[in-house]
Amino acid sequence: MKKVSEALSIVLESSERLGSETVNIDAALGRVLACDILANRDLPPFDVSAMDGFAVRSADLPGTLSIAEDIKAGDIPRIALEAGWCSRIMTGAALPQGADAVIRVEDAREMSVEAVQISLSVQPGHDVRLRGESMKTGDAVLNAGTELTPGAIGILATVKARQVQVYRRPSTAILSTGNELESIEDPVAPNRIPDSNSHALMAQVQALGVEPVLLGIARDDPIELERYLRKGLEYDVLLVSGGTSVGVHDYVRPTIEKLGIEMKFWRVSMKPGHPLAFGVLMRSDGSRTLVFGLPGNPVSSMVCFEEFVAPAMRNMMGNSRLYRRTVTARLLHPVRMKPGRTEFVRVALTSDEHGYLASATGTQSSGVLLSMARADGLMVLPAECTGLSAGEQVIVQLLDGTAFQDDLRYRE
Amino acid sequence: MKKVSEALSIVLESSERLGSETVNIDAALGRVLACDILANRDLPPFDVSAMDGFAVRSADLPGTLSIAEDIKAGDIPRIALEAGWCSRIMTGAALPQGADAVIRVEDAREMSVEAVQISLSVQPGHDVRLRGESMKTGDAVLNAGTELTPGAIGILATVKARQVQVYRRPSTAILSTGNELESIEDPVAPNRIPDSNSHALMAQVQALGVEPVLLGIARDDPIELERYLRKGLEYDVLLVSGGTSVGVHDYVRPTIEKLGIEMKFWRVSMKPGHPLAFGVLMRSDGSRTLVFGLPGNPVSSMVCFEEFVAPAMRNMMGNSRLYRRTVTARLLHPVRMKPGRTEFVRVALTSDEHGYLASATGTQSSGVLLSMARADGLMVLPAECTGLSAGEQVIVQLLDGTAFQDDLRYRE
Numbered sequence: 001m002k003k004v005s006e007a008l009s010i011v012l013e014s015s016e017r018l019g020s021e022t023v024n025i026d027a028a029l030g031r032v033l034a035c036d037i038l039a040n041r042d043l044p045p046f047d048v049s050a051m052d053g054f055a056v057r058s059a060d061l062p063g064t065l066s067i068a069e070d071i072k073a074g075d076i077p078r079i080a081l082e083a084g085w086c087s088r089i090m091t092g093a094a095l096p097q098g099a100d101a102v103i104r105v106e107d108a109r110e111m112s113v114e115a116v117q118i119s120l121s122v123q124p125g126h127d128v129r130l131r132g133e134s135m136k137t138g139d140a141v142l143n144a145g146t147e148l149t150p151g152a153i154g155i156l157a158t159v160k161a162r163q164v165q166v167y168r169r170p171s172t173a174i175l176s177t178g179n180e181l182e183s184i185e186d187p188v189a190p191n192r193i194p195d196s197n198s199h200a201l202m203a204q205v206q207a208l209g210v211e212p213v214l215l216g217i218a219r220d221d222p223i224e225l226e227r228y229l230r231k232g233l234e235y236d237v238l239l240v241s242g243g244t245s246v247g248v249h250d251y252v253r254p255t256i257e258k259l260g261i262e263m264k265f266w267r268v269s270m271k272p273g274h275p276l277a278f279g280v281l282m283r284s285d286g287s288r289t290l291v292f293g294l295p296g297n298p299v300s301s302m303v304c305f306e307e308f309v310a311p312a313m314r315n316m317m318g319n320s321r322l323y324r325r326t327v328t329a330r331l332l333h334p335v336r337m338k339p340g341r342t343e344f345v346r347v348a349l350t351s352d353e354h355g356y357l358a359s360a361t362g363t364q365s366s367g368v369l370l371s372m373a374r375a376d377g378l379m380v381l382p383a384e385c386t387g388l389s390a391g392e393q394v395i396v397q398l399l400d401g402t403a404f405q406d407d408l409r410y411r412e
Numbered sequence: 413m414k415k416v417s418e419a420l421s422i423v424l425e426s427s428e429r430l431g432s433e434t435v436n437i438d439a440a441l442g443r444v445l446a447c448d449i450l451a452n453r454d455l456p457p458f459d460v461s462a463m464d465g466f467a468v469r470s471a472d473l474p475g476t477l478s479i480a481e482d483i484k485a486g487d488i489p490r491i492a493l494e495a496g497w498c499s500r501i502m503t504g505a506a507l508p509q510g511a512d513a514v515i516r517v518e519d520a521r522e523m524s525v526e527a528v529q530i531s532l533s534v535q536p537g538h539d540v541r542l543r544g545e546s547m548k549t550g551d552a553v554l555n556a557g558t559e560l561t562p563g564a565i566g567i568l569a570t571v572k573a574r575q576v577q578v579y580r581r582p583s584t585a586i587l588s589t590g591n592e593l594e595s596i597e598d599p600v601a602p603n604r605i606p607d608s609n610s611h612a613l614m615a616q617v618q619a620l621g622v623e624p625v626l627l628g629i630a631r632d633d634p635i636e637l638e639r640y641l642r643k644g645l646e647y648d649v650l651l652v653s654g655g656t657s658v659g660v661h662d663y664v665r666p667t668i669e670k671l672g673i674e675m676k677f678w679r680v681s682m683k684p685g686h687p688l689a690f691g692v693l694m695r696s697d698g699s700r701t702l703v704f705g706l707p708g709n710p711v712s713s714m715v716c717f718e719e720f721v722a723p724a725m726r727n728m729m730g731n732s733r734l735y736r737r738t739v740t741a742r743l744l745h746p747v748r749m750k751p752g753r754t755e756f757v758r759v760a761l762t763s764d765e766h767g768y769l770a771s772a773t774g775t776q777s778s779g780v781l782l783s784m785a786r787a788d789g790l791m792v793l794p795a796e797c798t799g800l801s802a803g804e805q806v807i808v809q810l811l812d813g814t815a816f817q818d819d820l821r822y823r824e
Contacts, residue, residue: 025596025611026611026614028615029615029618029619040600041606043605043606045602045603046602046603072591072632073590073591073592073605073708074590074591074592074593074603074604075591076603091709092590092592092605093592094603133780134780134781134782135782142785146785148615149615149785149811150612150613150615150619150784151781151784151786151787152785153611153612153614153615154609154611154612154615154710154714154784154785155608155781155782155785156611157596157606157610157611158606158608158710158781159606160596160600160606162596162597178485178486178504179484179485179486179487180484180485180486180504180505184437184569184572185574188452188453188572190457191458191486191487192457192486193455193456193457193485193486193504194453194569194572195569196566196567196570198569199438199565199566199568199569200562200563200566200569201562202438202565203441203560203561203562203565203566206441207441207562220484296504297503298566302562302563302566325810325815327739328767351819351821355740368546369546369563369566369567370546370547370567372562372563373554373558373561373563373564373566373567374563375563398737398815399561399563400737400812400813400815400816401442401812401813401815403810403812403813404812405763407763409763
């Protein structure tokens with residue numbers, strides 16, 4: 001039985017960054033750059049005004065100045081400023097020759113269309129953005145490994161990188177197993193359980209920006225399982241839920257071995273999620289498929305996805321932030337625990353003037369998916385913890401869509 | 413000039429929740445339910461085992477029991493248990509008649525294939541999940557207004573809601589304005605500035621789950637502006653960046669009035685983002701277009717989007733959490749400020765054992781998009797603030813993809 005941190009290390013060591021592909025800037029959000037992006041120009045391309053106002057020679061101030069011309073953004077100034085002259089200028093417009101500062105329109109008193117009185121003095125460079133201040137030609141404005149946030153997309157547009165090299169996303173297949181499962185298309189049968197795992201896992205994969213393929217439900221039969229697994233091994237990541245409990249499923253191990261999947265572990269010391277298995281199929285061309293055997297319980301399956309599959313998939317996509325963002329919160333109620341396994345408790349977050357407050361979302365039974373649907377996060381309780389009092393500080397992993405950080409920041 | 417909170421109230425009052433549409437469960441992630449979802453069955457559909465082990469009559473324990481049959485998940489039990497008998501049972505399998513508890517396999521000692529010795533006693537109901545414990549037929553398992561997280565998608569699958577009614581997403585158009593702007597397709601011209609706003613805004617809109625339309629760049633010309641605005645008013649939300657500075661753009665107001673857009677404000681007391689305008693076109697059929705006049709500066713435009721456009725769009729989509737999630741952090745360095753406007757400072761977040769640490773990402777000049785690309789969040793400094801020392805606590809809005817909360821939690 002692996003500790004959570006041991007299991008996570010094994011999973012991350014097995015999840016190599018994938019190759020790269022070219023995407024259009026319009027489809028690049030959230031992707032990770034596979035190469036540096038260089039500036040193709042100086043920005044600003046010349047000294048420009050940071051304000052609407054008057055371009056002046058700072059040595060002339062204070063004083064009353066004659067207005068030479070109006071310069072709008074995009075104009076090329078025509079008149080070089082001589083002593084006693086200024087030009088009306090708009091934000092982003094190029095400074096005329098001779099000007100070295102800008103006075104905001106609200107600090108100037110216009111005497112006529114032709115003259116303005118300025119009673120303050122400024123240093124050269126005041127409210128001027130210098131050529132190359134934002135970027136210089138050849139600068140690496142974004143480095144390989146950068147996640148393309150909206151701000152980074154703006155920079156791509158700035159240097160006209162219409163297409164960029166990004167790391168590939170893992171192709172991902174999802175398989176449910178179990179005679180008791182009923183697919184979403186099946187009519188309701190009294191002795192069956194609806195297959196919610198396929199759809200919850202699909203949404204978790206989609207939240208990482210990957211569109212998975214649902215393979216369906218494999219019945220408890222070695223031939224059917226092998227057929228489904230063979231199909232699933234055509235993908236970079238295969239998520240199999242169910243079929244990992246102790247008991248009658250004696251054909252699972254032989255089938256896995258027959259297919260050449262090297263199992264790295266079968267159990268993790270966590271709750272929920274105890275029966276989490278992980279293996280890798282290495283092919284002779286160097287490619288591989290990561291196989292996660294997720295618990296059949298809906299909540300366990302989702303928690304294992306968050307703690308192991310999501311970091312692995314983000315690692316494959318080149319992200320450096322692999323783990324759910326955490327906040328500290330105070331417990332709203334006491335918690336009793338049986339020590340021994342790291343526990344991930346579904347909690348709702350509220351807040352008061354001192355920060356976040358955490359309360360468990362109803363029953364923590366691993367079959368009760370409602371507790372997951374209502375959760376804002378997972379409170380992590382260390383394995384040796386026997387209980388906590390109301391008011392104690394805890395670490396909560398946020399379950400919000402795409403908030404990740406680069407270290408775990410919890411004790412297991 | 414509006415305070416941030418006043419401007420936000422006006423924007424939210426003007427942004428009505430849109431109508432609903434039907435989507436498939438596979439495309440429902442992140443959408444908001446427009447109707448309650450009712451359970452179509454009891455779950456579990458009968459009393460089931462929570463563990464792999466033996467279904468027993470608790471009154472028989474401790475003792476040595478004969479094994480009647482093996483019951484797997486999905487099986488219908490054939491043999492009712494009489495005194496002294498038990499059945500081997502798998503997790504999720506139906507309890508046989510007569511059984512009222514389950515003993516885990518690790519707590520039982522198998523004497524032969526036909527008999528098992530159990531030395532502990534348990535209460536009735538031990539390791540049994542009762543019929544209807546997770547949901548009862550007719551229960552509202554998800555309410556209208558629920559955001560469809562992966563957990564909620566799992567519940568949709570559980571009750572076989574293959575298609576669901578969700579609030580519509582706003583159709584959104586993006587327009588840049590200014591003679592100085594050069595589109596991403598144009599060759600580099602020395603006196604032009606690349607249009608980064610269209611693309612950064614596009615990514616911000618995409619991060620909300622909406623695919624916007626880029627209208628292009630309107631030159632500083634009343635006829636061209638009117639033509640572009642007319643096109644933009646065919647959408648639920650129109651984002652116009654640039655063209656809101658004080659100065660020569662005297663035709664902007666008349667054009668807006670001519671088109672019937674009622675302007676609600678032209679300025680907000682914030683930094684960056686001061687020249688933020690907002691108006692609404694109300695049509696006779698009750699539909700409306702929200703028009704945001706965003707500053708031309710790339711950072712200002714992005715900050716205004718986060719603070720005003722994103723809450724409005726989420727409100728239209730039925731989300732109850734409208735505001736960026738916040739964390740408290742300690743400042744890594746002193747900050748000096750000119751009081752008067754609420755300031756949104758781009759910060760990187762790191763952490764130590766006491767929590768988050770915030771440091772400004774380079775120059776805070778509103779033209780420098782790199783500071784936004786490197787930011788993990790926006791630190792909010794109240795208008796009256798004249799400065800902060802290193803170590804002081806601040807509120808930081810996380811810029812991570814889709815992390816939102818239901819109150820602002822900062823002082824303006």
